[in-house]
Amino acid sequence: MDDLKKKYACPPDKYAMYPIIHSGVETAEARIAEWKQQGFGGIVANVGYTLDYPEDVQAWDRLEAGMRAAAREGFTLWIYDEKGYPSGTAGGAVLEAHPEYETTGILAYNYWKTLTGPARYRADTPEGKLFKALLVPLAGEDEPLDITETADAAGTLRFTIPKGGHRLLVLVERRLFDGTHAAHSYSEPRRYLNLLDPKATDAFIQMTHGKYRERIGDLFGKEMKAFFTDEPSLISWNLEHVPYALVSWRGDFPHVFRERYGYGIELALVAVFLNTGNAIVRRRCDFWEFISTELAENFFGRIQQWCRANGVAASGHLLAEEELTAHIFLYGSFYASMRRFDIPGIDQLESEPDKLMSAERLPIGRLAASFADVHGFGEAMSEASDHVSRMNNRQIPFEWIRASMNWHHAQGINIITSYYNFSHLSRQEVQMLNTYTARLGLMLRQGKRDSRVAILYPECAIWSEITPVPEARGGRQTLAAQEISRIFRDISWGLLHRQVDYDYIDETVIQQASVRDGRLTFGNRAYEAVILPGVHVMQVKTARALAAFMEAGGKVAALEKLPCHSREGTAEADGEVRSLFAARMNDPGHLLFSDLPGTLLTPAILAFLPRIMRLSPADIYSVTVGAAGTIVKTGGDVPSPGILSHMRIREDGRRVILLANMTGKAYRGTLTVEGMPDRAMSSEPAAQCTIWDPVDGSVAPCEWTGQEGIADMRGIKVSLGAYAGSLYVI
Incomplete structure (x- = not known):
């Protein structure tokens, strides 16, 4: 433990934050001394965003000079793979060279009126390439009648309605842009790549990853650690109201789907759009599984294969991680796509503690870090920032940024790429944040997370x-x-x-x-x-x-x-x-x-449920919330909902625990851990429980509560200031 204490006092910079620098890396040689003094451990950079991106030779020259200068000084290097976001188009260059790779979708026109037969009928169809026109029985058990062949050159249908009531479902293929993320990106409106097409992905890799390899490939697997891809998605989760529901598409899907599942994809689409027909559950699951597999293999998988073949990691984050239903529309399977990251990541635009702790959204840090923990990747990344606060003209204080570092590490995120604006902080304060972050990163890589x-x-x-x-x-x-x-x-x-x-x-x-x-x-x-x-x-x-x-x-x-x-x-x-x-x-x-x-x-x-660790508040004040001073209580259990934790177990059996107070008031309580009484009763210094302060790097014996001499009644005294965190080694 003595070696670990020495490292903790002066932690490796590689565990500190990595600022994301979209422009200005070409002046790295002039800025390296400043970055070093501020304690940053690496940088995330890209070739400059000029009008000739990604073909501007001078921009590449500047990028290469800057990255090599940073590498010489020991910085860890990451590459941001796009001009803005979402990733996949190389600033539009891929589609300018290959317009056939633009993303498309199937739009579902579900006519509102019941068509009753027998009768003859005429119907026009929406703009787009007609895929299928179907009469779907209201009974829901009979298969739909395919009337596609009744369409004339203008797309007008003339057909006979069979006996009984039917719904008219028209499925047309159309490029996706209006109302989607492509049209609403914070970066720029830009037509988008079909991520389901492996040839489109290969073109993107050639225009981006391949060019970086030509310039700084000798740094790959050394100083150059990972590629960062930003919010690629199927963009079939529209950001504004559109006329028709839609799903993502590729031209050969009918053939590939039939080969894989043994029936026509139009039957799955009836189940997906109308929730009717035979075997609804199986057909819905077939469709979303199909989409997720094609995306994971043909985009994320191909990038991962290229990165691994070139000695670097595939990393980045997805879109709308906070909502389960969005996962399906954007990725088919969030899980399948995330598994193709070597360093899975999140996008955390909030740094105000109450927003970070909002229970209205999934705890995305724990979601991404689970992939690292379960599948052995070891590291998980966040694009962390105070973006939402800045967009609302709010300046967050030093303590909230530090609380954000606690939030991330408590959930298992141990690489922080940063969009923070530190202009309101002194150089010393930025250095303190980086040292604090590095101490957390060092300690929360010890052993493994002990999730039961x-x-x-x-x-x-x-x-x-x-x-x-x-x-x-x-x-x-x-x-x-x-x-x-x-x-x-x-x-x-x-x-x-x-x-x-x-x-x-x-x-x-x-x-x-x-x-x-x-x-x-x-x-x-x-x-x-x-x-x-x-x-x-x-x-x-x-x-x-x-x-x-x-x-x-x-x-x-x-x-x-x-x-x-x-x-x-x-x-x-x-x-x-x-x-x-x-x-x-x-x-x-x-x-x-x-x-x-x-x-x-x-x-x-x-x-x-197994509960290895328990945290009990010492007083009601520590856990009351709101003006009324309410508390949450389940039976005799009084939780501490403002305290996040992360417990790891080392090979020597010791546990490393982070407790992070995400509230604006002090917390006092008692921590008990499975197996702790035996260690607590030991008089050996090497067996003592210790508290490690991430602010100043000090290590001190824990203070005990309870009745001395009776192990089962002993606990560790916990005292956390507002927005503060502490580490315990037990």
Whole structure:
């Protein structure tokens, strides 16, 4: 520990912040001394944003000179891969050279009136390339009638309506721009690349990554660590109201989909847009799985393969990470796309503590860091800034930026790329922030995060319920989709408020995991409990794996819904999923079903879940909120919702714990940790519990509370100032 204490006193700069520099890196030689004095550990840079981007030779000369100067001084280098954002177009150059790679979508025109037959009928169709015109029976069980061939050259349909009531669904292919992120980017309006097309991705890589390799390829795998891609997406999550609901598309999808799933993609589109027809759950899941696989492989996967082949990491962040329903429209599967980052990341535009702690949005830091923890990447990144505050003419103080560093590291983010405007701070204050950040980065790379609880990312469940709509940002989704999103978000924050470490996992992790000593093990993760947040649909293989887990002593908590439908969508598969969980309903020690809407962390669930660490407030003042001084209480449990935590376990068995006070008032409490009493009773200095101050780098023995000499009644005294953080080694 002595070596670690020395490093902690003067932490490596590589764990400090990396400013994002879109212009001015060409003057790096003049600025390096300033960056060094401020304590930055690296830079994120790109070739200059000139009108000739990315072909401006002089801009490349300046970029190369600046990056090499920074490398000589030991800075870690990252490359930002686009002119503004979203990434993928090389500042528009890809589509200027290859207009055929522009993104397209299928727009669904669902005529409002019921068509009743038998009768002859005429209908015009929306602008665009007609893919399918379908008469969908209102009964919902018969397959739609394909009337596409009745269209004339102008797209006018003339057809006979069969007996009974029908809906007219017209599917047209059209380029995506109006109302999308492409038209509303903060950078500039720019036509967008079809990320589903591998040839389009290859063209982007050639025009960006390839050019950087030509200039500074000898730094790859050395000073040059990673490429940063910024908010690429399918852009089928429109940012303003559009006439028709839409999904992303590629011209050969009908053939590829049929080859993979054995039926026409138009049947899946009927299920997705209208929520009707046969095998709705299976067809909806088929479609979104198909989209997610094509995106993950043909964009994120190809970039990752190129980066790995060239000795660097693929990194960056996605769009609208905070909302589960947005994940589906933008990526099909957020999980599948994020797994193709070597250093997964987030975009955190807030630094005001109350906004960071908003329980109305997913805790995106924990979401991204889970990929690093579960899949062994080791590092997770944030594009951190005070952007929202600045856009509202608010200047945030030094203490809030430091609180943001605590927020990030508590959730598992350990690389900070920065858009902060530090002009209001002194050089010494910036240096203090960087040293503080580096100390957190050093300590929270010790060992591994000790998560005993896993939350299932409810992919099949949300696939089965979500519906594309023309309203902005996904509109008002079905009640079922809203409930899944709410339960997923609320249990995530509920555990954070009670200092319970957890990981997000998907069904693939459950299926590939093994069961050892009653734990679900995957890589270096070992879960004692798995939480199903509103999950009513899952793959049969997942249900079997969870049944085996429970049989071996593991615990599964199903919140508000019990799995009752299969992803496969057959009666036999549905029956097997239901029976596997029904068989455990009389075994409350291994399956706990809570069907109380809006009450997720009941006393029964809190007792059911493993809780290695507990934090108890010393007084009510520490946890009261609002003018009325209210508190949250579950049974006899009084949580400390303003305190975020991160617990790691080292190979020597010691635990490293970060406690971060995200509130504007002091906190006093008691920390107890599993296995701590034995260490607490030891008189050996090497076994002592210590508190590590990230502000000044000091290390001191912990102060104990409780009755001396009785181990089970001992705890560590916790005293945190407003917006302050402390590290404990136990």
